[in-house]
Amino acid sequence: MFSWFESRLNPYPNEAPQMAPRGMWRFILHYAKGALPWMAVMSTCSALIAVAEVVLFGYLGDLVNRLSNADRTGFWQEEGSRLMLMAAILLIGLPLLQILFSLVMHQTLMGNFPQRIRWQAHRYLLRQSMSYFQDEFAGRIATKLMQTSLAVREVAMKFMDVMVYVGVYFIGALILAATTDPWLAVPFAGWGVLYGLLLWWIIPRIAHVSETQANARAVMTGRVVDSYTNITTVKLFSHSAREEAYVRESMDEFLGSVHAQMRLASIQNVSLSTLNSLLTGVVTALGLYLWLIGKVEVGAVAVAIPLALRLGNMSHWIMWEFAGLFENIGTVRDGIGSLALPRMVTDAPDAKPLQRGPGEVRFDHVTFRYRSDVEDAPKVVLNDLDLTLRAGERIGLVGRSGAGKSTLINLLLRFHDIDQGKITIDGQDISRVTQESLRAAIGVVTQDNSLLHRSVRDNIAYGRPDASEAEIVEAARSAEAWEFIQTLVDSRGRRGLDAHVGERGVKLSGGQRQRIAIARVLLKDAPILVLDEATSALDSEVEAAIQQQLVRLMEGKTVIAIAHRLSTIAQMDRLIVMDGGRIVEEGSHEALLAQGGIYARLWSRQSGGFLAADAFDALAEPAGAGEGAGPEPEARERAEA
Secondary structure, eight states, X not given: OHHHHHTSSOSSOOSOOOXXXXXXXXXXXXXXXXXXXXXXXXXXXXXXXXXXXXXXXXXXXXXXXXXXXXXXXXXHHHHHHHHHHHHHIIIIIHHHHHHHHHIIIIIIITTHHHHXXXXXXXXXXXXXXXXXXXXXXXXXXXXHHHHHHHHHHHHHHHIIIIIHHHHHHHHHHHHHHHHHOHHHHHHXXXXXXXXXXHHHHHHHHHHHHHHHHHHHHHHHHHHHHHHHHTHHHHHHTTOHHHHHHHHHHHHHHHHHHHHHHXXXXXXXXXXXXXXXXXXXXXXXXXXXXXXXXTXXXXXXXXXXXXXXXXXXXXXXXXXXXXXXHHHHHHHHHHHHHHHSOOOSSOOOTTOBOOOOOSOOEEEEEEEEEEOOTTOSSOEEEEEEEEEEEOTTOEEEEEOOTTSSHHHHHHHHTTSSOOSEEEEEETTEEGGGBOHHHHHHTEEEEOSSOOBOSSBHHXXXXXXXXXXXXXXXXXXXXXXXXXXXXXXOBOTTOOBGGGOBXXXXXXXXXXXXXXXXXXXXXXXXXXSEEEEESTTTTSOHHXXXXXXXXXXXXXXXXXXXXXXXXXGGTTTSSEEEEEETTEEEEEEOHHHHHHHTSHHHHHHHHOBTTBOOTTTTTTOOOOTTTTTTTSSOHHHHHHHHO
C-alpha cells in the first residue's frame, strides 16, 4: 500500500526544464503542475474531515438535549439509527478519510513533490550560462535550490490543506452556532474578525522577515562554503581570523532576522491567547444567560463552550501554520531571484546537433563586448577579429593577459554569444547547433583543471562514460598518470582508480590533477583540441614526457594552444599574436623571428622559457626597427603600448 502511493507522483519528470515564471503564484504553479491532482485529493479529504467534525459536534448537542428529556426504556428505539450513523462516521468514515489523507500527504506528496522541484530546478540550473555561476557563490545557489523546493511544497500544500480545513471548519461552526441561536454565532463571528485582523497585521511582517532571513541564510552558507572551498588559501595567508570575521558578519545579519522573527512570535502568542480567552469567556457567559432565560436548550451550551475551546486550541495551530505559510512565501520570493533567471546563452529553436567533420574553424569578423551592470559602456574584448583554422592545423595563441586569448576560446565553446560576426565549424554556424553537441566536439585542457569529488576512474571516464576499463587505463598511461594512480589511497581505503580525489581534486598535486585532466581529454578524442596552459602545472621531467603524448594527441586534430612558455608552442604550424582584441602578427615560429617584430622580441626577453608578465609593456621598439616586416603601425602601437 505504501509503495503504491509512493509511486503515484514521479519525482523525476522527463520534460525539458523550462524557466519558471517570476510571479510568485505562477512560479509555484509551474512546479506544482504534476502534483495538483493529488493535492486536490488531499484538500477534499481535509474538507470532509472538517465537515464530519462539525456534524459530530452538532449531534453532541442534540444528544445532550434528548438525554435530558428521554425515557430510558424507549431511548434506543428512538435514537438508535442516529447513534449508529454517527458511530459509523466516527469509527469508520473519519479513520478512512484520515488514512487516505495521510497516505496522499506523506507517501505521495511530502517526499516526491519537493524532489520534483529540485530535479526540475537543478536541470535548469545545469544549463544556465557560465556568467550565472561566475556571479554567485556555489553554496548560495545550492542553498537556494534546497530551501526553495521545500518552501514551494509548504506553500502549495498549506493552501490546499490548512486553508480548506480551517475555512470549512469555521464556516461550519458559525452555521452550527447560528442554527441553535443567532446570538451564539455573534462571539464566533467577532472572534473571526479580530483573528483575521491579527493575521492581516502580523503575517506580512513575518513574510518580510522570512524573505530577509532566507537571503541572509543563503549568504551565510555561501560564505562558509567559500571559506572551506578555499581552505588552502586561507591557511597559506594565515587568515583564519579574517575568515571568522567575514563569516561572523553574515551570521550577525542572519541572527538579526531570527530575533525579529521571534519578537513577532511573542506578539502573536500573547495576542492570540488573550483573544481565545475572551472567546471562551464570552461564549460561556452568553450561553448560560440564554439558557437561564429559556432561549436555548442545555445541549446548545454543551456544544458552544467546547466548540469555543476547540477553536481556541486550533487558533494557535492555525496561526503557526499561517506564519509558516507566509514564512515560506518569503523564502519562495527570495528563491525566485536565483532560480527564475533567463539563460544568457540558449539553443536556437531549430538547433541541430553539430555534424562532426575534419575540424575547420573560422572566426568571421567577430566582435565581442563584456557587459557589466556597473559599467555604462561594455568593454570591447575582440574587435572585428578574422581568423581561419584549417582542418588539422595547429595554432598557438600569444598575448598578454587581457589580449583576448581566453575569450576567443570561450566564444568557440559558446559560453557567451558574440555581438557581431559569425563562428563556424566545418561551415556550421555554432549559434545554430546545440550547445551539448558543440562542446562534445571540443576537448579542453586548462591551466586550472578542477576534478569532480569522485573516483579517479569516474574523472577519467568523464571524457567518455562508455569507455572500457582497458581504455581508461590506456588513457592514464598515455597521460603519464598511471604510475601515481596505482599508489593512491583515500581515507576510506579505496585504492588506485577507485580512490576519491576530494573536492575539486584537492587531494592531488597540481601536476597530478593536470595529468588526469589530460587523460580525460585523451579519452574524449574530440576533433578540435584546446590547450590552455595545459602543462603549466607540471615539472620539466613530466612535461617532457607528456609533450610526447600531446604530440600524439594532436595528430589529425585542429589544435588551439595558449601558453606563456613560448617554447611549448614554438613548433605549432602557425602562431597568432594578439593584442587589444586583434591579431597583430601571425606566421610560423621561424617566420615571426625573421620579422623581428613583437614575437621576436618576446622570444628574446622570455626568461627560462617563460614569457615575462610585463614583456608586452617593455617592448617599446626604437623608431624604424622592423620596418616593413611587422604589423601595421596602428596595430604595433596597440601591441607595444
